[in-house]
Each structure stands twice: as C-alpha cells, then as structure tokens.
Amino acid sequence: xxxxxxxxxxxxxxxxxxxxxxxxxxxxxxxxxxxxxxxxxxxxxxxxxxxxxxxxxxxxxxxxxxxxxxxxxxxxxxxxxxxxxxxxxxxxxxxxxxxxxxxxxxxxxxxxxxxxxxxxxxxxxxxxxxxxxxxxxxxxxxxxxxxxxxxxxxxxxxxxxxxxxxxxxxxxxxxxxxxxxxxxxxxxxxxxxxxxxxxxxxxxxxxxxxxxxxxxxxxxxxxxxx
Amino acid sequence: xxxxxxxxxxxxxxxxxxxxxxxxxxxxxxxxxxxxxxxxxxxxxxxxxxxxxxxxxxxxxxxxxxxxxxxxxxxxxxxxxxxxxxxxxxxxxxxxxxxxxxxxxxxxxxxxxxxxxxxxxxxxxxxxxxxxxxxxxxxxxxxxxxxxxxxxxxxxxxxxxxxxxxxxxxxxxxxxxxxxxxxxxxxxxxxxxxxxxxxxxxxxxxxxxxxxxxxxxxxxxxxxxxxxxxxxxxxxxxxxxxxxxxxxxxxxx
Numbered sequence: 001x002x003x004x005x006x007x008x009x010x011x012x013x014x015x016x017x018x019x020x021x022x023x024x025x026x027x028x029x030x031x032x033x034x035x036x037x038x039x040x041x042x043x044x045x046x047x048x049x050x051x052x053x054x055x056x057x058x059x060x061x062x063x064x065x066x067x068x069x070x071x072x073x074x075x076x077x078x079x080x081x082x083x084x085x086x087x088x089x090x091x092x093x094x095x096x097x098x099x100x101x102x103x104x105x106x107x108x109x110x111x112x113x114x115x116x117x118x119x120x121x122x123x124x125x126x127x128x129x130x131x132x133x134x135x136x137x138x139x140x141x142x143x144x145x146x147x148x149x150x151x152x153x154x155x156x157x158x159x160x161x162x163x164x165x166x167x168x169x170x171x172x173x174x175x176x177x178x179x180x181x182x183x184x185x186x187x188x189x190x191x192x193x194x195x196x197x198x199x200x201x202x203x204x205x206x207x208x209x210x211x212x213x214x215x216x217x218x219x220x221x222x223x224x225x226x
Numbered sequence: 227x228x229x230x231x232x233x234x235x236x237x238x239x240x241x242x243x244x245x246x247x248x249x250x251x252x253x254x255x256x257x258x259x260x261x262x263x264x265x266x267x268x269x270x271x272x273x274x275x276x277x278x279x280x281x282x283x284x285x286x287x288x289x290x291x292x293x294x295x296x297x298x299x300x301x302x303x304x305x306x307x308x309x310x311x312x313x314x315x316x317x318x319x320x321x322x323x324x325x326x327x328x329x330x331x332x333x334x335x336x337x338x339x340x341x342x343x344x345x346x347x348x349x350x351x352x353x354x355x356x357x358x359x360x361x362x363x364x365x366x367x368x369x370x371x372x373x374x375x376x377x378x379x380x381x382x383x384x385x386x387x388x389x390x391x392x393x394x395x396x397x398x399x400x401x402x403x404x405x406x407x408x409x410x411x412x413x414x415x416x417x418x419x420x421x422x423x424x425x426x427x428x429x430x431x432x433x434x435x436x437x438x439x440x441x442x443x444x445x446x447x448x449x450x451x452x453x454x455x456x457x458x459x460x461x462x463x464x465x466x467x468x469x470x471x472x473x474x475x476x477x478x479x
Contacts, residue, residue: 004319037354040277041347048350089325175327176320196327204331 005172009165012092024094027081050077057219064119065226068219075104076215083164083207087200095210096165098157105156108218113149116225124225156217163210167203174199283336 012019034043053076058069079095086093094100116124128145129138174196181189279287293299310316 008321036273038351041344044347044350045343048347087328089321089328171324171327172320175323178323179318179320193323193327196323197331200324200327200331 005169005176008090008092008168008172009096011097020092020094020097023092024082024100027078027085030081031077057215061219061223062226065219065222068222071108072215072219072222075108075218076211079160079211079214080208083211084204086164086168087203087207093164093168095160096168098161101157101160102153105153105160105214105218109153109156109221112218112221112225115222119226127224152217152221156214160210160214163206167199167206171196171199171203 012023031046032039032043038044039047050073054069054073057072057076058066061068082093082095085091086095113124127149128142130141130145133141174192178189178192178196181192281287281290290299293302311318
C-alpha cells in the first residue's frame, strides 16, 4: 500500500527513457495559436483569459519590469495547465517533482536579484534593512533579512511541490478510503465520496491558485528589483 | 548552413580563396531558386466554421456511423468495459474513485457553464466584428455625407442667378434712391433761391408802402392848421362828455 501511494509520483519512463519530457511538452498542444482575427471558441476564450491575466499582472511594473511579461505569463500558463492536467486519473504532474520546481524557481529568483544588484545597487542592498529599526538590532536584522532573501527560491519551489503533492496524496488516500469502505458500509462510502468531490473542487482551486501565487511572487521580486 | 561551413573550411584550406569566401553566401543565395513550383494553397482555403460532431465530447460521430452497419457501438462499448473490468485489465483502485470525482466535477461544470462560456466567446468575436463593421459604416457614412454636400453645392450653383438678380435690384434701387435724393436737394436749393427773391420783393414793397404811408401822414399832419386842430379837440371833448353821461346812466339801472 505504501508503494502504491507514492507510485503516481515516480517520474514515468518508457523503456528507460524519460517520458517526463513528453509530459512537460504536452500542455502547449492544448493552447492553439491562430493568425486569424475571429477564432473558434477555444482560442477566443484562451486569448481573452491570457489577456486578462497579463494585464492584471503587469500593470504594477515599470517599463523594465514589463520586459519580463512573456516569461511570467508563460510561467503562469504552464503551471496552471500542468496542475490541472495532473488532476486527471493516472496522470503525472511534473510540478510534484522538487527538481523541476527548483529548476523554475532558482533561475527566476536569481534573475531578479542579479538585475536588482546590477542596476540599482543601493536600492537592492536597502532591502536588507526595514525602515525604522532601532539601532542595536541592526546587525541581527541584516542577517535575518539576508537569510529571508536567500530562502525565497527554496520557499517558492517547496511551496508549489508541497501543495500539489499533498493534494494528490489526499485525493489518493480518500479514494482508497472509499474503496475500502465500499465493501463494508455503503452510506459512509457516500459520505466519504462527497468529501472526495469537495476535495476535487479544492484541488482545482489549489491548482490555479498555486500557479498564481508562484507567478505573483516572482513578479513581486521583480518589482522590488526594477 | 552546412554550405557556409564548407565555404569557410575551403577558405582556411586554401588562403588564396579567402577573398572569394566573402562572395560565397551571395553566390549561394543567387543560385538557390525560389517560387518554382505551382503555387498551392492560393487562395488560402477557408477554415470550416464548426468542428466535427462528437458524442460524449470524445468520440466523433463518424465512429458511430462506421460501426452501425457492423455492430451496435453502445453494445461494443459496454462489452469492452465489462471485459476490462472482469478480467482485471482495468483494476478498480483508489484511483477509480478519484477519477470518478474528477470526471464528475468536470462534466458538471461543462454542462452547467458550457453554454455561458460559448456565448461569451461568441460575444467577444461579435464585438470584434462589430467594431470593424462600425468603422466601415462610419467611413461609408462620411463619404455619403461628402457626396450629399457636393450635390447640394452643385444644385446651389444652378440657383446662383437669383443672387445676382437680387444684387442687381438692390443696386438699381440704391441708384434710384440716390437720384431722388439729389433731385430733392436740387429742388430745395432752387426753391430757397426763389423764396429769397420773393421775400426780397415783399420786403421792398412793404418798405415802399410804409414809406408812402409815412409820407402821406406827414403831409396830412403838416396840412392840419392850428385853428382846425383846436376846433376838432373841443368837439371831441363835448362828444366825450355826452357819452360819459350816457354811460353813467346805464349801469345805475
């Protein structure tokens, strides 16, 4: 049972070759591009959604920050689609792998920090000390702020991994609970099945929210550093 | 790209060819032929307006039509599912219930909000088309207005002679008025002069009359002797006394 529980998180291989690459490359197939003004409904709704999110996200940046808009919009679309696709049965979610999330978080965060240090070094260093701290606390606070800065990419990656993995695990566990109870006591099965449905709705929300949170935080770090 | 590599390799091998290597890519592009075949997809064929029909959102209608002569598709589907379940090709596991709940939520969402999203997408497209249509209509309207203005201007040009007639009449009237004014002034001046002469004549006559009267009076007064004067005055006094008595008698009554 333990082996089965985490079986869905093993990176899938086909005859020893990683299929995870194919799985990561699959979501863009669901987002059609079109060179026409009037498209089918799918393309129209997707274009409208992307326009909405990009406008919402990029209004708070200045011109230099808006050069990141392609990166951030593609980030949120990628994380949202992979999370949502992972809810389908017997599917693999790449964002459950810490390796992938670290690979996403560390370069983006490092990019913002390096950009900040290159352009406005005084502003970037000023982030290490909040305003209005009493003088004796300054050395300790600088150390704490440095640690909190260095922990940002770890937090980004681990937050996404933990949320999605925990959601999948919960769904699996409650599913197996319904399976077990279905032979023992049918009404409680129905109750547990209701819980499962509610959890599914939660998972859909979590999938979208996590994407949003990831991208929002990266954009926040960007805003600090431009 | 490989040809460029070949060219650069040739340049390093034979240094005398190095100058020729600059011409290499240009020569290559000149020798490559473009637009030789028949132009296909001209004009670009239009996209179909609606997608193919599907049943249950997954299985295209053609599949059902293909199977109908041979076997019932629903029977085939049920048979396959039961076969997979009974032979444990598909194992009912925890994943099954997860799948059921996920698919159930998805189907519920699509059934409930599907038409809404479809209408929304249609509305977005219609808005785009309406914008373009409005631009086209505005342009047509603008040009129509210009045409109408031009036509009315042309019509006005036909009626220009009224304006000229009116102006001509005005000028004629003004000339007439000026003429009459001057005529009147002339009349007044002439009358003035004639009145002057008349008054001069009248004055002369009056003066002559007065002079004559004075001369006559003077001579008459001179001709009255003193004896006659005294007699006349005494008679006048007697007459006056008589009259006075008569007058006094009247009011007492």
